[in-house]
Amino acid sequence: MKKLARNEAWELLTEYTKTPMLRKHALAVEAVMAHFARLNGEDEEIWGVAGLLHDLDYEKYPEEHCRKAEEIMQMHGVDEVYIRTMNCHAYGICTETKPESTMEKVLFTIDELTGLINALCLMRPSKSVLDLEVKSVKKKFKDKSFASGVNRDTIRSGCEMLGMELDDVIRETIDGMKEKAAEIGLKGNL
Template sequence: MMTRESAWELLTEFTQSESLRKHALAVESCVRAYARKFGEDENKWGIVGLIHDFDYEKYPTAEEHPFKGNAILAERGWPEDVRRAIMSHAEYSGVKRESQLEKTLFACDELAGFITATALVKPNKSLAEVEAKGVRKKMKDKAFARSVNRDDIVNGAAELGVELEEHIGFCIEAMKGIAKELGLEGVQPQA
């Protein structure tokens, strides 16, 4: 049975890094929001977002991730469409994105990381301070969050058929719903 609880257990079994766990939560929130928008299975889509990088900490190379994770999921009886969506989020996996879920996961993955990075440089480290226009501006600064692939963000929105700034704004709003869990609810000024 595929539940959010079993997905969280899988993630925490393989991922000790707080920042990677928060990334998983951020991607989950964006993918869930799109599931609601598209009238899809929110639980299933959220689970895919939550576990898409569960193997990354143990298997961080392009030769291993997400291939090792796919093998682990298959061994544990996870559905083929869930495994396929996770495989398709890696450009180099050779798995072409076809379903709406696959396209959504890809579109949200790098963007969620970039939005997080943008929030963390704001004065109060808060998602409430992040706007789509500001994220677009930060994307032009190649030195900022340099590990985030800007092409994936742009191409992800295009594959999804959504204008880039609208996509960014949609994901910001989705992440605001779990700002506290992401550690991005803001810091209170010292009195």
């Protein structure tokens, strides 16, 4: 496997993604992926870069999401491991690439969850992930009208694939986001 350096991945992302909100989402997913890599004794940079690039094409080509990212990544000589992982994150939505490796399953599971946690943090008095508890996320997870664009079935399905309880995935996702709270705009007023 040919590793992609984090700075190269960031340059590629910022070439195609200009919106601060989408960049922060990519950074949040990167942080959580690196956190899960550490938990699994895997390479944090590989997992982080896979997370960073998962929505590479979303801003410019939302109708061709994943297909366009695959083209862009191939054009830049990005290793197939990253391409496959990127395709897995949208399994059953816009790709048929089923997550098989732990890295692919984690990305599939936490992508939507980081969005839900981000939305929840922004409406809290602290505007922060640093004081967020699992029970608060669980409450909003059950409320279908809150962050209604977040696909709860994808998160549940991902938890099953990983053989993890939802509470544990939420806790580890929060912990991963805490590590980069300032960079992802969720340090709030703490």
